[in-house]
Amino acid sequence: MKKPLxxxxxxxxxxxxxxxxxPISGTVASKCIVTTDTDGVYGNPSATxxxxxxxxxxxxxxxRYDIITASAYNAKVTTPISFSSxxxxxxxxxxxxxxxxxxxxxxxxxxxFNTNKVVYNNTSEFPLTIAGSVWFDxxxxxxxxxxxxxxxxxxxxxxxxxxxxx
Amino acid sequence: xxxxxxxxxxxxxxYASAHxxxxxxxxxxxxxxxxxxxxxxxxxxxxxxxxxxxxGVFDKDWNKVPFVTSPSILRISYLDKRLVDIYxxxxxxxxxxxxxxxxxxxxxxxxxxxxxxxxxSKIK
Numbered sequence: 001m002k003k004p005l006x007x008x009x010x011x012x013x014x015x016x017x018x019x020x021x022x023p024i025s026g027t028v029a030s031k032c033i034v035t036t037d038t039d040g041v042y043g044n045p046s047a048t049x050x051x052x053x054x055x056x057x058x059x060x061x062x063x064r065y066d067i068i069t070a071s072a073y074n075a076k077v078t079t080p081i082s083f084s085s086x087x088x089x090x091x092x093x094x095x096x097x098x099x100x101x102x103x104x105x106x107x108x109x110x111x112x113f114n115t116n117k118v119v120y121n122n123t124s125e126f127p128l129t130i131a132g133s134v135w136f137d138x139x140x141x142x143x144x145x146x147x148x149x150x151x152x153x154x155x156x157x158x159x160x161x162x163x164x165x166x
Numbered sequence: 167x168x169x170x171x172x173x174x175x176x177x178x179x180x181y182a183s184a185h186x187x188x189x190x191x192x193x194x195x196x197x198x199x200x201x202x203x204x205x206x207x208x209x210x211x212x213x214x215x216x217x218x219x220x221x222g223v224f225d226k227d228w229n230k231v232p233f234v235t236s237p238s239i240l241r242i243s244y245l246d247k248r249l250v251d252i253y254x255x256x257x258x259x260x261x262x263x264x265x266x267x268x269x270x271x272x273x274x275x276x277x278x279x280x281x282x283x284x285x286x287s288k289i290k
Contacts (some may be wrong), residue, residue, distance in 0.1 A: 013183075036281040085273075158271065158282050162284040163283075163286070164286045165191065165264070
């Protein structure tokens with residue numbers, strides 16, 4: 001007498017269990033995501049120099065690129081050649097140097113980004129031939145005049161990170 | 167050492183901010199106005215410090231191509247998504263090569279090193 005009742009109860013509850021499932025759907029589209037991982041800070045190791053190098057007391061700006069599809073984008077990073085804000089610098093010239101390197105990567109093969117890097121003016125261009133995430137370290141150094149001290153005040157400069165579809 | 171790496175990831179994870187501009191390869195199609203072509207782009211802002219983005223259309227040599235969008239400077243909140251309609255006259259349709267969005271930095275921002283981001287999609 002008990003056995004049929006148990007079977008009946010099991011049959012009745014089974015559809016309720018099935019209806020509790022909830023589907024989740026999503027689409028992964030080809031895209032490039034530019035992420036500002038770390039904002040840089042200029043260190044002032046000597047009166048004439050501002051530098052983002054850690055050894056100079058600065059912080060390197062780090063930019064992360066996430067690439068969904070391989071060989072769909074080029075990354076372009078442009079280091080500054082002027083201050084976006086600074087105290088008055090008079091007529092003295094500021095000499096700028098900068099470089100960009102792929103430092104951390106989600107795929108070891110991405111080291112080829114540095115091999116295939118093209119540098120022109122103050123821009124480094126990397127063909128993003130492997131999908132995944134890559135972190136670029138950007139260094140920027142500004143030297144003022146001929147052994148002239150930078151005037152006291154705050155200095156800002158802009159690094160431009162671009163992702164251009166191929 | 168492991169605790170240090172986790173701390174680093176947590177700190178970086180909370181700080182990271184991103185800019186997305188999709189699709190990668192938009193297609194121009196005729197709009198409801200004769201002789202005008204259109205495409206729809208999507209902008210996602212997860213850069214906390216950025217509120218404004220500009221949109222631009224360029225040819226293959228990076229010369230500006232006339233286009234219409236409303237407005238041309240987009241105000242977009244943190245973690246907000248915006249659909250952007252781009253309209254091009256048919257005489258510029260074959261000239262247009264890239265559609266780009268670029269973060270705009272307010273002059274009041276005084277961070278020591280600021281990162282401007284630009285993403286360009288290629289018209290197919």
